[in-house]
Amino acid sequence: xxxxxxxxxxxxxxxxxxxxxxxxxxxxxxxxxxxxxxxxxxxxxxxxxxxxxxxxxxxxxxxxxxxxxxxxxxxxxxxxxxxxxxxxxxxxxxxxxxxxxxxxxxxxxxxxxxxxxxxxxxxxxxxxxxxxxxxxxxxxxxxxxxxxxxxxxxxxxxxxxxxxxxxxxxxxxxxxxxxxxxxxxxxxxxxxxxxxxxxxxxxxxxxxxxxxxxxxxxxxxxxxxxxxxxxxxxxxxxxxxxxxxxxxxxxxxxxxxxxxxxxxxxxxxxxxxxxxxxxxxxxxxxxxxxxxxxxxxxxxxxxxxxxxxxxxxxxxxxxxxxxxxxxxxxxxxxxxxxxxxxxxxxxxxxxxxxxxxxxxxxxxxxxxxxxxxxxxxxxxxxxxxxxxxxxxxxxxxxxxxxxxxxxxxxxxxxxxxxxxxxxxxxxxxxxxxxxxxxxxxxxxxxxxxxxxxxxxxxxxxxxxxxxxxxxxxxxxxxxxxxxxxxxxxxxxxxxxxxxxxxxxxxxxxxxxxxxxxxxxxxxxxxxxxxxxxxxxxxxxxxxxxxxxxxxxxxxxxxxxxxxxxxxxxxxxxxxxxxxxxxxxxxxxxxxxxxxxxxxxxxxxxxxxxxxxxxxxxxxxxxxxxxxxxxxxxxxxxxxxxxxxxxxx
Amino acid sequence: xxxxxxxxxxxxxxxxxxxxxxxxxxxxxxxxxxxxxxxxxxxxxxxxxxxxxxxxxxxxxxxxxxxxxxxxxxxxxxxxxxxxxxxxxxxxxxxxxxxxxxxxxxxxxxxxxxxxxxxxxxxxxxxxxxxxxxxxxxxxxxxxxxxxxxxxxxxxxxxxxxxxxxxxxxxxxxxxxxxxxxxxxxxxxxxxxxxxxxxxxxxxxxxxxxxxxxxxxxxxxxxxxxxxxxxxxxxxxxxxxxxxxxxxxxxxxxxxxxxxxxxxxxxxxxxxxxxxxxx
Ligand SMILES: Cc1cc2nc3c(=O)[nH]c(=O)nc-3n(C[C@H](O)[C@H](O)[C@H](O)COP(=O)(O)OP(=O)(O)OC[C@H]3O[C@@H](n4cnc5c(N)ncnc54)[C@H](O)[C@@H]3O)c2cc1C
Ligand code: SF4
Ligand code: FES
Numbered sequence: 073x074x075x076x077x078x079x080x081x082x083x084x085x086x087x088x089x090x091x092x093x094x095x096x097x098x099x100x101x102x103x104x105x106x107x108x109x110x111x112x113x114x115x116x117x118x119x120x121x122x123x124x125x126x127x128x129x130x131x132x133x134x135x136x137x138x139x140x141x142x143x144x145x146x147x148x149x150x151x152x153x154x155x156x157x158x159x160x161x162x163x164x165x166x167x168x169x170x171x172x173x174x175x176x177x178x179x180x181x182x183x184x185x186x187x188x189x190x191x192x193x194x195x196x197x198x199x200x201x202x203x204x205x206x207x208x209x210x211x212x213x214x215x216x217x218x219x220x221x222x223x224x225x226x227x228x229x230x231x232x233x234x235x236x237x238x239x240x241x242x243x244x245x246x247x248x249x250x251x252x253x254x255x256x257x258x259x260x261x262x263x264x265x266x267x268x269x270x271x272x273x274x275x276x277x278x279x280x281x282x283x284x285x286x287x288x289x290x291x292x293x294x295x296x297x298x299x300x301x302x303x304x305x306x307x308x309x310x311x312x313x314x315x316x317x318x319x320x321x322x323x324x325x326x327x328x329x330x331x332x333x334x335x336x337x338x339x340x341x342x343x344x345x346x347x348x349x350x351x352x353x354x355x356x357x358x359x360x361x362x363x364x365x366x367x368x369x370x371x372x373x374x375x376x377x378x379x380x381x382x383x384x385x386x387x388x389x390x391x392x393x394x395x396x397x398x399x400x401x402x403x404x405x406x407x408x409x410x411x412x413x414x415x416x417x418x419x420x421x422x423x424x425x426x427x428x429x430x431x432x433x434x435x436x437x438x439x440x441x442x443x444x445x446x447x448x449x450x451x452x453x454x455x456x457x458x459x460x461x462x463x464x465x466x467x468x469x470x471x472x473x474x475x476x477x478x479x480x481x482x483x484x485x486x487x488x489x490x491x492x493x494x495x496x497x498x499x500x501x502x503x504x505x506x507x508x509x510x511x512x513x514x515x516x517x518x519x520x521x522x523x524x525x526x527x528x529x530x531x532x533x534x535x536x537x538x539x540x541x542x543x544x545x546x547x548x549x550x551x552x553x554x555x556x557x558x559x560x561x562x563x564x565x566x567x568x569x570x571x572x573x574x575x576x577x578x579x580x581x582x583x584x585x586x587x588x589x590x591x592x593x594x595x596x597x598x599x600x601x602x603x604x605x606x607x608x609x610x611x612x613x614x615x616x617x618x619x620x621x622x623x624x625x626x627x628x629x630x631x632x633x634x635x636x637x638x639x640x641x642x643x644x645x646x647x648x649x650x651x652x653x654x655x656x657x658x659x660x661x662x663x664x665x666x667x668x669x670x671x672x673x674x675x676x677x678x679x680x681x682x683x684x685x686x687x688x689x690x691x692x693x694x695x696x697x698x699x700x701x702x703x704x705x706x707x708x709x710x711x712x713x714x715x716x717x718x719x720x
Numbered sequence: 721x722x723x724x725x726x727x728x729x730x731x732x733x734x735x736x737x738x739x740x741x742x743x744x745x746x747x748x749x750x751x752x753x754x755x756x757x758x759x760x761x762x763x764x765x766x767x768x769x770x771x772x773x774x775x776x777x778x779x780x781x782x783x784x785x786x787x788x789x790x791x792x793x794x795x796x797x798x799x800x801x802x803x804x805x806x807x808x809x810x811x812x813x814x815x816x817x818x819x820x821x822x823x824x825x826x827x828x829x830x831x832x833x834x835x836x837x838x839x840x841x842x843x844x845x846x847x848x849x850x851x852x853x854x855x856x857x858x859x860x861x862x863x864x865x866x867x868x869x870x871x872x873x874x875x876x877x878x879x880x881x882x883x884x885x886x887x888x889x890x891x892x893x894x895x896x897x898x899x900x901x902x903x904x905x906x907x908x909x910x911x912x913x914x915x916x917x918x919x920x921x922x923x924x925x926x927x928x929x930x931x932x933x934x935x936x937x938x939x940x941x942x943x944x945x946x947x948x949x950x951x952x953x954x955x956x957x958x959x960x961x962x963x964x965x966x967x968x969x970x971x972x973x974x975x976x977x978x979x980x981x982x983x984x985x986x987x988x989x990x991x992x993x994x995x996x997x998x999x
Contacts, residue, residue, distance in 0.1 A: 134881040149799065150868050152908055153807040169888070205884070212884035214877045214937050216901035223891030241901060247806055248904060255876035262872040270865065293857055322801040356774045361782055362803045463805070466832055469774065532881045580789045582782070627794045631756060632858045634797060635789055 077609070077654050081701040084339070084690050088494035088538075089194040095711055096176075099198040102494065103537050107544035114139035116547050118302040119539070120287055122274045122329055124151030126246070126524060127507025128308030129253035130531030136257075136265035138536060140543075143300055144257070145269040145289055147324060147637075152254045155310055155322040156527065159246025160367045162230055162238035163524040165203040170227055174235040176200045182233060183522060184712040186412070187487075187515020188664035188680060190342070190688070193711055194494055195512045199522075202529040207239055209532055213252040217241050231368055231520025232410045238521045243367055243459050249524055253531070269300075273637065274329045275565045277305065277336045277503065280557050283548065284333075284503035288565045292637060295630040297565050299558055303546040304502045304539060307333060308531065311486040311508035313346070315645045315652065316597070317589020319483040320352060320365040326641040327648050330490050330509050338498040339690040339703060341491035341511035343648065344656035347518055347665045348598050349484035350416035353467055354436040363482040364467060366439075366460055368520055371409045371416070373444035373453070374477070376400050378437050382427035388438055388476050399423055407719045414517055414665050414678075415719060417481035421598045422676075424480075436478035445473070481598060485523060487514045487665065488655075491690040491705075495538035496530060499690075504539060506530035511688070516664025569629055572639045577622030581639040584619050588646055591615070596653050601669035605657040612650045619646060651691060651700060658702065661685045682714050745771045745840040749784065751796055752847040754856050761856070763845070773836035777820065778803060778810065780835055781846075798860040805829040805972065808907030811914065812860055813847040818911040818970040829909065829972045849910050851919035853957040864910050866956040867924060873952035873998075874945040875928040877937050896934050903930035905973045912967030912975070918959030923967035925949050926983035927975045933986055943990035950987060951997035 090101040109117065117140050121132040124146040132144040148154060166179040179200040184191060207225070211217065217239050218226040230238035241248040260266040271292040278286040278299065286301035312327035313319035334340045351366045377398045379391055399419055401408040409416075420437045423429065430436045445453055450473060454461070461472045468478070489511040496504050496512070507527040514522065551558060595608035619642070627633040662671040662678035663685065671679045688705040746769045754761030768784050775783075778800050785795035801809040810830040814820030820833045838844065846860065854862040892900075906927035913921050929946050932938035938945075961980060968977045 137880045153809050158802050158806050208884040208887045211887040212879035214932050214935050216897050216904050219894045219897045221894050223893050258872040259876045324801050359775055359779045361779050364804050580786055626789045626792050
């Protein structure tokens with residue numbers, strides 16, 4: 073690997089998981105060994121939680137209940153709007169209510185394998201253990217999960233799992249789980265244990281004497297930039313899919329909080345691991361502002377196809393059976409339309425690259441319910457997928473009961489994130505990272521219905537136990553604005569805001585964001601090669617340069633100014649994009665969501681290289697100009713044996 | 721392989737695509753502009769051209785804002801995030817109806833309203849939610865934190881983390897759980913308040929009272945919940961409910977008036993049982 077792009081530093085390792093006991097006892101052992109903070113002392117300790125999604129909302133509420141003084145920040149107007157609200161499909165838990173052979177061990181096994189052997193066994197095992205408590209907790213809060221006639225909870229099989237372990241609330245599981253956490257959080261706000269900072273954006277982390285001690289935040293309504301101090305800081309700010317501009321994430325989803333923390337010393341792990349979801353509504357035009365996911369469950373009954381001939385523009389209903397290519401069924405006879413997300417996405421790209429894509433721009437494939445309608449009848453299809461069909465019709469103006477849907481892959485989730493140890497603590501002592509913002513549990517590929525599980529596991533059950541061990545050393549020495557490190561961070565944030573407003577060039581933040589996104593999609597998207605990544609790495613610095621000299625932000629800094637907010641986020645996305653490409657380039661293997669063109673089997677399937685790449689890549693930021701430093705965390709598999717995935 | 725399709729990603733449905741061009745529209749927008757809470761505010765007229773029928777309403781506003789930014793003018797501020805009808809951030813009065821119901825032919829969220837519902841040459845009025853309890857922050861963005869404070873006053877079940885019993889120890893008849901779910905789908909957008917001639921938040925509050933009151937887990941706090949949430953609505957300055965039904969007609973999630981009957985029933989029961997709001 074070329075040394076100009078990065079340098080290699082010391083290996084890194086998790087030191088918190090107790091390796092002296094078997095895997096099934098590690099979490100209880102860690103809890104037992106972690107120090108406690110007595111209830112009287114908790115009132116003297118302040119914890120900042122940034123984010124109110126499933127991870128942040130559940131953590132803030134739980135820490136508040138435990139008696140800590142919590143300060144909770146988020147950029148939305150209400151905590152209930154965090155993007156977790158948009159999750160559709162469901163949440164996994166190893167309850168084995170169906171008596172179909174599920175168990176903590178099976179969920180653990182499936183998740184390690186699904187992550188293509190790039191996650192930590194210890195973390196995944198704990199996740200599977202805790203999954204059952206999550207369902208209990210949510211039911212107690214009144215989350216209206218789907219039920220059967222006997223009053224018991226219903227389950228479904230999701231994302232190709234062979235057992236039914238997914239709990240769901242129609243197509244709105246994320247919404248209902250989030251409202252459970254939100255209500256618990258509002259209860260703590262009423263009780264005065266959680267102080268709220270709505271419409272505040274975290275713009276920097278304050279590190280003093282090697283410990284995270286606070287944040288710099290901007291009030292998005294008044295523009296005021298202020299400092300906030302605490303004994304520990306928790307980041308729960310979600311994923312960074314919007315580096316691609318078009319994704320299924322909400323418009324405001326951003327990388328700013330984790331990126332600024334990275335620049336203050338937190339290692340960033342596996343930034344190139346991105347999940348591309350196969351069933352989204354295709355792009356319509358230049359003005360497109362985001363992409364909409366259609367639940368994966370559609371693949372249970374829909375058949376994916378494209379015309380056999382390239383450039384066939386006939387109405388799909390006029391194309392006879394013999395002239396259609398049901399390519400997933402053809403290539404993967406065993407799994408057919410239910411192959412995992414990364415495979416379904418890549419094959420859609422392949423057929424479109426061959427010129428057989430359908431719809432505007434040739435970037436789409438059909439998802440056809442014709443057979444299912446014949447077999448089950450329209451009422452059954454309506455009952456199962458009615459809300460999704462309506463959403464599709466509303467967005468595209470086409471009736472999916474009459475004509476096949478058109479779908480195309482879109483960026484959906486980022487497995488990469490800030491590096492954390494078993495306690496969910498980053499490389500900056502006192503800064504913890506939970507939910508999609510950390511890297512820990514999904515390896516190179518996340519299974520369906522497991523992000524909601526992880527967010528709530530982290531927030532309700534893991535962090536509130538592990539953070540005590542750190543806080544047991546507190547309260548730490550008082551700090552205020554007079555401390556040089558604080559003044560420096562404050563000045564830097566204010567300087568940046570001024571700078572963004574003063575460039576007065578000719579391009580809007582959205583225009584740069586679109587350009588960056590398209591570049592990342594084309595060159596660091598579903599398939600990456602050394603050539604494409606080098607091209608991206610040549611181009612990104614040029615975009616960065618132009619951004620800082622030709623940006624136009626109108627309006628001022630003392631009122632709500634979404635253009636200014638967007639500009640700051642795009643600036644961070646540009647820097648993150650560069651690190652993603654370096655990471656993707658250095659990982660010369662295919663694994664999970666990361667498909668390297670040079671690393672495939674003769675049949676064109678992903679080829680992992682365990683010999684050279686069975687590690688977590690944790691990147692250290694170095695001051696301007698110097699290349700990032702790679703720290704490797706070796707991954708060892710004691711319980712699940714390394715094997716290539718096969719879905720043929 | 722990558723190279724063959726490079727650049728194709730965004731090329732479609734634009735003015736450069738001849739197949740789409742003839743359908744594109746020119747529209748006149750009359751938009752409420754207000755610099756801040758102290759400003760009086762006024763309607764300002766803008767022209768937008770080349771609007772594709774496939775655009776969403778908010779994408780149309782993006783087009784306008786891009787132009788305003790480049791001209792050095794203040795872009796129009798409006799709230800939005802998920803743009804898929806679930807976060808409840810967006811909310812505009814469009815031609816006098818909440819979320820543009822009058823135009824779309826049925827309730828929807830503003831972000832799910834598409835431009836194919838409009839015609840070339842149309843004039844569209846765009847205003848913020850109007851209610852005493854929702855002060856304008858700027859332009860089309862209003863402060864809806866009053867809804868959060870209603871939830872704070874009792875819209876929860878007290879279940880501290882880690883104390884929950886095994887999930888299957890609580891059986892919930894499917895009928896009740898389905899009805900609770902229907903009520904729980906409220907996204908807190910505030911369209912019900914904006915649509916109501918009294919600017920009442922009754923539908924929002926009733927949705928939460930119903931969701932929790934229909935479940936066995938919600939029984940212990942049922943009386944206190946309803947009296948406190950209703951008292952909080954009054955404190956926030958929302959109007960009283962006179963059963964007009966505009967709220968439900970505008971609600972993008974189909975929250976029904978039945979929920980308000982349930983609230984009234986619960987409220988009466990709670991008062992009879994001696995429950996009184998916390999002061
Ligand atoms: C369309 C869609 C469908 C999905 N479906 C499923 C599914 O069925 N099952 C599943 O398991 N997973 C699903 N996922 C993934 C899952 O929803 C997310 O990974 C998860 O909800 C993320 O939760 P979070 O708490 O980490 O972050 P989020 O919910 O994104 O919350 C982030 C929070 O941080 C705040 N924030 C962010 N940046 C800042 C900042 N700089 N300053 C202050 N505050 C900030 C925000 O205001 C927000 O409160 C889906 C995702 C999408 C996009
Ligand atoms: S009841 Fe309907 S209109 Fe009112 S806030 Fe809820 S979703 Fe919006
Ligand atoms: S933007 Fe989320 S509901 Fe409209």
